[in-house]
Amino acid sequence: MIFQLYLPGSGVASLSLDQWRLFIQIADQGSLTKVAALRDSAQSAVSRQLSAMEKQCGGRLFHRTGRGVELTESGRQLYPRVLAWLEEADALGRDVARAVDQPAGLVRVGVLSSIEPAFLSRVYDHVRRLHPHIQLRIRDGLGAAINEWLEIGEVDIAILMRGGRDDRRRESTLFTVRHLLVGPPGDLTTRNATVPFAGLQGLPLVLAGAPSAFRRQLDLLARRMGVTLNVALECDSLHIQKHMVLRSGLYAVLAEHAVTRECLTGELQAALIVKPSLTRSITLAMSDVRPITLACREVAHILRAGLEEVGQTIRVDPFPASDIDRS
Numbered sequence: 001m002i003f004q005l006y007l008p009g010s011g012v013a014s015l016s017l018d019q020w021r022l023f024i025q026i027a028d029q030g031s032l033t034k035v036a037a038l039r040d041s042a043q044s045a046v047s048r049q050l051s052a053m054e055k056q057c058g059g060r061l062f063h064r065t066g067r068g069v070e071l072t073e074s075g076r077q078l079y080p081r082v083l084a085w086l087e088e089a090d091a092l093g094r095d096v097a098r099a100v101d102q103p104a105g106l107v108r109v110g111v112l113s114s115i116e117p118a119f120l121s122r123v124y125d126h127v128r129r130l131h132p133h134i135q136l137r138i139r140d141g142l143g144a145a146i147n148e149w150l151e152i153g154e155v156d157i158a159i160l161m162r163g164g165r166d167d168r169r170r171e172s173t174l175f176t177v178r179h180l181l182v183g184p185p186g187d188l189t190t191r192n193a194t195v196p197f198a199g200l201q202g203l204p205l206v207l208a209g210a211p212s213a214f215r216r217q218l219d220l221l222a223r224r225m226g227v228t229l230n231v232a233l234e235c236d237s238l239h240i241q242k243h244m245v246l247r248s249g250l251y252a253v254l255a256e257h258a259v260t261r262e263c264l265t266g267e268l269q270a271a272l273i274v275k276p277s278l279t280r281s282i283t284l285a286m287s288d289v290r291p292i293t294l295a296c297r298e299v300a301h302i303l304r305a306g307l308e309e310v311g312q313t314i315r316v317d318p319f320p321a322s323d324i325d326r327s
Contacts, residue, residue, distance in 0.1 A: 104133035114258035175311025
């Protein structure tokens with residue numbers, strides 16, 4: 001597609017969409033070297049493309065400086081107009097794709113911080129390969145935050161963890177996860193396959209702070225069982241919780257999918273909590289306040305299939321289901 005631009009004193013400049021995208025990219029980066037790296041191209045090639053653009057426009061678009069490049073006065077005047085054109089062109093492309101029943105547009109997904117980045121990478125690869133007109137926006141956080149994003153329409157799809165039944169019309173359970181007491185390698189308390197809930201008595205724990213549905217569930221069970229939980233540190237970051245277990249002699253209570261990789265590689269050590277066991281469900285929920293587009297449905301399908309596979313994978317671990325006390 002060719003965009004024609006009238007430049008006073010220079011006539012009409014006819015540049016392709018890709019050339020105008022290059023103009024915006026150079027302006028944003030301020031460096032031909034950075035743009036070349038982003039485009040996986042040689043810096044000299046980008047320089048030649050820029051020179052050709054300026055020749056077609058009949059004048060300089062950028063000043064060359066020792067620190068990179070800066071827009072000329074003409075370039076600064078062009079920038080907002082070109083940016084608006086490109087955004088309109090992208091919107092037109094999405095509209096055309098929708099017109100021929102191809103999934104297209106932005107899909108916002110909220111995921112638990114405990115979901116492995118490798119899983120999200122696979123989801124992105126699948127979406128990009130099968131539905132190139134879909135744009136993903138992924139946000140991660142704690143369950144309470146994700147649930148709020150879903151309720152106010154900031155995400156279209158949410159991956160949540162539930163402790164009990166939920167009556168949402170657009171929510172489905174994918175798999176059940178058990179909870180583990182997590183310690184450092186070689187730790188005596190977690191060296192066995194299981195640990196009774198009463199074994200948490202007095203252990204220095206790092207747990208998520210309020211508001212946390214799981215924390216409330218844990219505190220309630222502890223009171224019912226007469227177990228005193230020694231919460232040495234409250235921390236909402238899963239990454240920091242794992243670090244504190246490894247470096248500071250604390251213990252964490254985490255869902256098995258959140259530490260499967262570390263336990264298999266020996267980075268952490270964990271015992272399945274039993275008598276009673278702690279289980280929750282991983283669910284996929286769709287927004288009730290945003291329209292469910294074809295793109296949303298396709299992304300949800302890919303997420304659902306991938307997470308069900310994760311649910312099968314975490315069963316291939318050192319914690320056989322037969323060890324769970326169902327009381």
